Amino acid sequence: MTTAATNSVPDDRRLNGSAPAVARGSAVPSVCLECGGPLPAAGEAIFCASTCRAAFNNRRAKRGAELYDLYMAHRFDRAAATDAKVISLMNRLASNYRRQDQDQRAGRRSWRPLRAVLADHPSLRAVVVWRGKSKGPQA
Ligand SMILES: [Zn+2]
Secondary structure, three states: OOOHHHHHOOOOOOOOOOOOOOOOOOOOOOEOOOOOOEOOOOOOOOOOOHHHHHHHHHHHHHHHHHHHHHHHHHHHOHHHHHHOOHHHHHHHHHHHHHHHHHHHOOOOOOOOOHHHHHHHOHHHHOOOOOOOOOOOOOO
């Protein structure tokens, strides 16, 4: 039996089950993200077992690989991607993933919070303030 408690997944939890570097006041999940089962009593684990963590991460990796080729075609083979309606295909895949998640367990969230993803890649949000040429070494 599952509960809606899985909807309160902390945004800044890491997928290896470790606690975040900086707590942000999020509620600790009361059930395993993967199976919905009880978590260890102590600590800030988000999975009940290494098998659940592996299953969660393996599913994300498989889904990511499926989306990767479509996205790269969208980005670098635009004409063919437009003809094939690649964005619609990606959206359909995402909807299928979501349906599979819900079929597995109501309220199951199988993706990382955007805030956590952005925190892992701070350079993606960097702003270029100057792109001028260097004068090189002084003579
Ligand atoms: Zn579990």
